Amino acid sequence: RKEVEQDPGPFNVPEGATVAFNCTYSNSASQSFFWYRQDCRKEPKLLMSVYSSGNEDGRFTAQLNRASQYISLLIRDSKLSDSATYLCVVIRGGYQKVTFGIGTKLQVIP
Amino acid sequence: GAVVSQHPSRVICKSGTSVKIECRSLDFQATTMFWYRQFPKQSLMLMATSNEGSKATYEQGVEKDKFLINHASLTLSTLTVTSAHPEDSSFYICSARVATSTDTQYFGPGTRLTVL
Numbered sequence: 001r002k003e004v005e006q007d008p009g010p011f012n013v014p015e016g017a018t019v020a021f022n023c024t025y026s027n028s029a030s031q032s033f034f035w036y037r038q039d040c041r042k043e044p045k046l047l048m049s050v051y052s053s054g055n056e057d058g059r060f061t062a063q064l065n066r067a068s069q070y071i072s073l074l075i076r077d078s079k080l081s082d083s084a085t086y087l088c089v090v091i092r093g094g095y096q097k098v099t100f101g102i103g104t105k106l107q108v109i110p
Numbered sequence: 111g112a113v114v115s116q117h118p119s120r121v122i123c124k125s126g127t128s129v130k131i132e133c134r135s136l137d138f139q140a141t142t143m144f145w146y147r148q149f150p151k152q153s154l155m156l157m158a159t160s161n162e163g164s165k166a167t168y169e170q171g172v173e174k175d176k177f178l179i180n181h182a183s184l185t186l187s188t189l190t191v192t193s194a195h196p197e198d199s200s201f202y203i204c205s206a207r208v209a210t211s212t213d214t215q216y217f218g219p220g221t222r223l224t225v226l
Contacts, residue, residue: 041222042219043218044154046214087153095142095207095213098156098215099156100153101153102153
């Protein structure tokens, strides 16, 4: 089983829709979690950190569920500019182990 | 967010040559830098973790004699791909760890290496 698993998609959604992605991780010792956004042929850019208490930034909400070992990202009111690949990152051992998911591709359609 | 630069952004070289890629943290000091490789339609794969003043820690399957990493200062790490071959063609991205409350990493813009 992979340490971090993501549905690669693509998720095709209309503008204004709400879309949610999940990312599961296998190692319960994982400590830190992040969502990054990567545009085609560009570097990943930090979207937000993920906490058990939830983290909201505008239209984006991230959540961590330690019991079920997954993190989620919710995007409300999707914009065309949200089209990208969303990568989850799981870190354990104080950055001794950094694992990226394969990424979920989102395409927002006019 | 913190700014990380990478140079060059693109390089094309002949098989057998060595290529050096620089990663700099521009507005902060990074005790830890990471080097990743990303093949088309695949996720980022961590190659090595680089700590200033010490030897890099390589991930399993990454040849340390082929991918030389030097982290000479708190703002600069270099990756040298020695005797590059076409299968080394990839997108190489560095990141720097920012020791703030979020303890996250910021990425450089990447270097696209093509070995002919």
